[in-house]
Amino acid sequence: MRIDLPFGGRQMSIALPDGIPVRLLRPAPVEPHPDPEAAVRKALDHPIGSPLLEEMARPGQRVALIVDDITRPTPVALVLPEVLRRLSRAGVRSTDVTIVIALGSHRPMLPEEIARHLGKAAAGYRVVQSDAYDEAQFENLGFSQLGIPVQIHRTVLESDLRVAIGNIVPHSDAGWGGGAKIVFPGVAGLRSIAALHLRGGEGPPTAFGSDITPVRMDIEALVAEIGLHFIVNTVLTGQGQLYRVVAGHFLAAHRRGVGYAKEVFGIAIPEAMEAALINAYPAELDFWQASKALFAGVRIVRPGGRMLLVAPCPEGFGPHPMFGHYLGLPSATLAALVERGEAEEPIAAGGALLVAKIRDLFSVAIYSPGLTEGQITAMGFEPVRDPQAWLARLGVGELAAITHGGETCPYISGRE
Template identity: 35%
Template sequence: MSEVTNIKLKYGNDYHTVSVPTKNIMDIIIPEDLPGVPDQMEEVRRALREPIESEPLSVLAKGKENVVILCSDITRPSPSYLLVPPILEELNTAGVTDDKITVVFGLGYHRPHTEEEKKKLIGEEVYRRVKCIDHDRNNCVYLGQSSRGTPIWVFEPVAKTDLIIGTANLEFHYKAGYSGGDKALMPGVCSKETIQANHVMMIRPGTMPGKADGNPMREDIEEIGRIAGVKFIVNPVLNSNKEIVKCVAGHPVKAHREGCKYIDMMYKRSIPEKADIVICCPGGHPKDINLYQAQKGFENASYAVKDGGIIILFAKCGEMLGEKTFEDWMFRATSVDDPVNWIQEEFVLGAHKAVVICLVLQKKKAYLISDIPDDITRKCFFEPAKSVEEALEKALAKMGPEAKILVMPYANSTLPFVEE
C-alpha cells in the first residue's frame, strides 16, 4: 500500500479530507494574507502624501474648476467611504471647493444604484457634501480610437472635466491582469461599444490574471485612460478579510504596478514546473456557490497544468451554474469551440465565463465533483465524479503512475506561475 497524504478541502460549508498518493505530490500551494493596517484612513492619507511618480494631488488640482472622482459600483469591494474623504481634503487644500467636485460611480455593464446604495458606498457625509452620480452608458462622448482599434466613448461628465481621479481596490482580474488603475475609467465609465471592443481581446495571448505588462487587454485599457485624461489614482490593496494592507496613489500606471506587487506577495505562488494533474478547490462557500463563481479557481488552476493534463475541480455548486446567460451558452454549445467563436461575433457579459472555461477545456481535460447532476456536468464539458479520489484514480490511469500532482485548497485566490 503506497503512502498517502490527507488534505482538508472545503466543500460549501463543510470540510472533506481527501487522500493523495504522497509520492505524486509536487506541491500544495496556498495564499498568505498580509495583516491589515492599524488605521485604514491614515494609510490612504499616507499614500496621498507620498504619491508615486506624480505631483501631489493638491498641486495637480490647483486652479481646477471641475474635478471628477471615479468610484467602484456596489458589486466591488472597494472601500470608497475610506478613500474619498482624504481625497476631498487634498482637493480642498488646493482650493477646489466641494461644489466643483463630482463622484461618478463606474457601472461598466452593471445596473444603476439606488440613492441608499450610493450613500452606503461613499458614506453619508460625503454624499451630502458633493454631487454623486451613476455613469450612464448611453450618454457618452467620442474621444477617438485606441491603437488597437477600440472606439473610445466616455461618459460625458467625465470626458468634459478638468481632472480625473480614479479609485478602486486592487485584485487579480481574470483577463486584464489586475483590477484598479485605469480600469476605473475603462470599463467603469465607458459605453457598451467601448467595453465590448476591449473585452473581445480576452481570447488574445497574454491576457491572464497577474500579468499587466504585455497584456493586450490591460495595455488597451491604459491607453484609453491616457487619452481620456486619467491623471491620478488611489488604489488600496485588500486582504481576504477586506482590510487595507497597503494603499498606493499617484501615476495611473506606475502607482498601479507598485500596488500589484502586494497582490503578488499574498496570492501569487511560484511552482518549479507545470503539473500533470491539479486538484483545485475554490475554498468553500461562497466561492463555490455555483460554477460561475468556481470558474475563477478553475482558471487559476489551468496555469499550473500542462496542456493535455487534467484539472480536478472540487466545488459544491449548490446553486448550479448560477447565471442565466452563462447557462444558455453552455447548454447551447455542441463543442468547447462554440462559445470561443460566438464571443468574437458579439461580446456578451455572463457568457464570457463560458468562454473562459472553454478556452481551458480546449487544451486540458477536467473532472468535476459537485452537487450538479451528471448530465448537466457533461453539458458543461466536464466529466462528473463522485469523489476527488475517484477522479484522481481515473486521472492517474490516463497520465501514468508517476504523474505529478499539484493541490490548490484555495484556488480562487491563488495564482500559480512557473518562473521563466
C-alpha cells in the first residue's frame, strides 16, 4: 500500500509495509462549499448569539479587526472583504479600522506575506503586528483566574469594537483553536504567553481536541471581561478548501464551529494502535508547530507504542530556538527549572514540558529535512533518514497512518 502525504508544498510518496494492517486516518471527505463568498455572506447575515455586525458598528467607532498569521491556514483574504464592506455600510470610516495581526510569539510577517494573507481588500487600511517582545505595545490588566499575568495589545484595548477572524482546528492546550484564543494569547504580551504555555505544560498531553480544558476556560473568562464583540471563524476541508463559516458571539459561534470541525477532523477508530506514522501537515513550517501533530498520536497509540513524525520544518525550530534545548533535558530537570522560574525562555519551556511527556510515554522517531540528526537526537528522539525503511523495520502488528497530523483529531470509539 502506498500513500501520498502533503509535505512542504509537494507530495511525499511512502510505501507502507506489506503484511501489517494499516488504518489510514485522514480528514473526512466532506464536500467543500460550492460558493465560499456566499458562505461568508450567509454567516454574517445569520450570526449566532449576536446582532448583525453592521448593527453593532457605529460611525466614529474605532475598530480593531484581529486576524491570525501565516502559521494558520485561515482564508483571511476570503473573509476580510465582506467584513470591511459591512463596517463601511454601517458608517465606519476606513481610517478608524486597524487590522491587528495576532502573532502570539511567532516571528513578524514579511510585507509580501502580509499582502498575500490579507488580500487586496486590506489596501489602504492601517495594519499592525502584535509583537509580544515589545513591552510598549501592551497594557497590563492584572491576572486571569488561573493566575496568569494579562498583557493585551493597546490598539485592541483602545478600540470600541473588536472583531476577529480565525479558523478552528484541534489545539494541544485549548482543545480547539479559534474563538477567544485569537485575543489571548494571540495579541498578548510575552509574559502572558509564557505563563499560559507553562500552565498548559503542567497538564497531561491529552487536551488536543477536547471540548473544554482549563486553559480554554481561563482564556474565555478573560476575553469575556475584555470584550470580543464578534467573530468570524472558518472550518476547512482536509484539502484547505472552505467547508463551513460561523459568525457571531465568540462563545456561541465558536461552539457551533467546533461541531463542524469535528465532522471533518474527528475520526473514530475501534481500538488503540501499536504504532502510528504521523505527517505534521499543515503544521509543518517549523518544529514548534510540527510537534503539535504528536498529540494526534497520543489519542490513539497505546502507551509504550511507537510514533514516526514526518515534517519538513524549513524554518528549523521556529520562533523559539530554546525549544530543542529544553527537550534535551531530563523531564524532571525541566520541570524543576520551570517550577523555580529559572527558564530563560519560558514559552519554549512550557511547550517542551508537554512534548516531553509524550516522549516519555512513547517511542518517538522523527524524519525532518529541516533538523539535523544531532538536533533530533539531542531532544531524546530517534532520527530517521528514510521513513520507508524505518516502517519496513517496524515489526508491529498494526499501524495507523495520519496524513494531516496538525489538524486531525482521531479518537477511540466510545471514549468521546
